[in-house]
Amino acid sequence: xxxxxxxxxxxxxxxxxxxxxxxxxxxxxxxxxxxxxxxxxxxxxxxxxxxxxxxxxxxxxxxxxxxxxxxxxxxxxxxxxxxxxxxxxxxxxxxxxxxxxxxxxxxxxxxxxxxxxxxxxxxxxxxxxxxxxxxxxxxxxxxxxxxxxxxxxxxxxxxxxxxxxxxxxxxxxxxxxxxxxxxxxxxxxxxxxxxxxxxxxxxxxxxxxxxxxxxxxxxxxxxxxxxxxxxxxxxxxxxxxxxxxxxxxxxxxxxxxxxxxxxxxxxxxxxxxxxxxxxxxxxxxxxxxxxxxxxxxxxxxxxxxxxxxxxxxxxxxxxxxxxxxxxxxxxxxxxxxxxxxxxxxxxxxxxxxxxxxxxxxxxxxxxxxxxxxxxxx
Numbered sequence: 001x002x003x004x005x006x007x008x009x010x011x012x013x014x015x016x017x018x019x020x021x022x023x024x025x026x027x028x029x030x031x032x033x034x035x036x037x038x039x040x041x042x043x044x045x046x047x048x049x050x051x052x053x054x055x056x057x058x059x060x061x062x063x064x065x066x067x068x069x070x071x072x073x074x075x076x077x078x079x080x081x082x083x084x085x086x087x088x089x090x091x092x093x094x095x096x097x098x099x100x101x102x103x104x105x106x107x108x109x110x111x112x113x114x115x116x117x118x119x120x121x122x123x124x125x126x127x128x129x130x131x132x133x134x135x136x137x138x139x140x141x142x143x144x145x146x147x148x149x150x151x152x153x154x155x156x157x158x159x160x161x162x163x164x165x166x167x168x169x170x171x172x173x174x175x176x177x178x179x180x181x182x183x184x185x186x187x188x189x190x191x192x193x194x195x196x197x198x199x200x201x202x203x204x205x206x207x208x209x210x211x212x213x214x215x216x217x218x219x220x221x222x223x224x225x226x227x228x229x230x231x232x233x234x235x236x237x238x239x240x241x242x243x244x245x246x247x248x249x250x251x252x253x254x255x256x257x258x259x260x261x262x263x264x265x266x267x268x269x270x271x272x273x274x275x276x277x278x279x280x281x282x283x284x285x286x287x288x289x290x291x292x293x294x295x296x297x298x299x300x301x302x303x304x305x306x307x308x309x310x311x312x313x314x315x316x317x318x319x320x321x322x323x324x325x326x327x328x329x330x331x332x333x334x335x336x337x338x339x340x341x342x343x344x345x346x347x348x349x350x351x352x353x354x355x356x357x358x359x360x361x362x363x364x365x366x367x368x369x370x371x372x373x374x375x376x377x
Contacts, residue, residue, distance in 0.1 A: 028311030
């Protein structure tokens with residue numbers, strides 16, 4: 001940001017996405033082959049060392065963007081392995097029936113960090129310089145490693161003598177998804193909803209400024225309400241586990257998101273505060289389909305293929321963001337952001353209905369499903 005260069009910001013964004021795009025689909029193979037806990041520790045250590053390396057370089061006066069790009073690449077590479085490894089490890093620590101609750105608490109922590117992190121970073125930057133601020137990141141990674149090393153996790157059998165190549169092993173993950181009819185049917189509407197949902201969050205500032213004639217203050221309120229909605233919804237799901245019929249919860253969340261988007265596009269330009277309520281609800285609905293979707297994968301996919309499936313799904317979903325923006329950008333430019341909100345709302349309602357129709361035959365109560373999964377595993 002200090003360079004003021006759009007090109008530098010674009011390169012940084014691309015560098016941050018490359019590992020997930022290129023290595024992401026294959027990461028699950030190694031996650032299933034090796035000790036998942038050690039993979040997380042190595043990923044955290046790589047992040048800590050890269051941040052420390054950049055901190056030292058900055059203190060010595062070597063402030064080059066090339067070094068920044070290298071560190072961003074290492075951090076993104078670590079995240080490519082760390083996140084799916086963590087999600088794969090959770091079913092070994094949490095009972096099957098409690099996975100949705102665990103996902104809720106995890107997302108609650110993530111939402112809280114995303115709200116507090118920028119404020120803490122701004123505070124630190126106001127009292128010290130960037131290199132010393134980066135030391136906080138190093139300390140955080142060290143604490144994560146120490147905490148994780150104290151957690152006892154039973155390691156599933158690892159077949160290091162497998163004759164399968166990485167590609168063949170990855171195909172095994174694809175076959176696992178295909179063989180799980182409920183997961184396959186659920187993944188399609190979740191993918192489409194992600195394509196629609198991501199641009200909605202990104203275009204909110206344009207809606208505030210261009211349609212409601214708002215200022216930076218108004219945009220701050222909207223962003224805070226959206227994040228607060230995510231935080232509160234995650235907390236409620238963490239405490240209650242959500243609806244017993246998890247697929248119904250996913251479909252209802254999609255439908256409610258679409259309804260709020262549709263209404264937002266029709267609001268008069270003077271009804272900003274009603275728009276704020278709609279934005280808050282939109283924030284809550286995103287948790288209503290993301291958390292139970294991940295929990296369902298964790299409950300139903302065998303442990304030996306879980307890393308492959310989660311990595312594949314994560315990689316596919318990561319492509320949804322740029323695809324959604326590629327579609328939403330020109331359309332909203334042509335029709336207006338408010339009309340895009342209306343169109344996106346209509347699409348989300350249709351996706352919600354299709355999700356319900358595609359998955360209702362598989363939507364058994366969570367207690368029965370968890371018991372069945374426990375027997376199968």
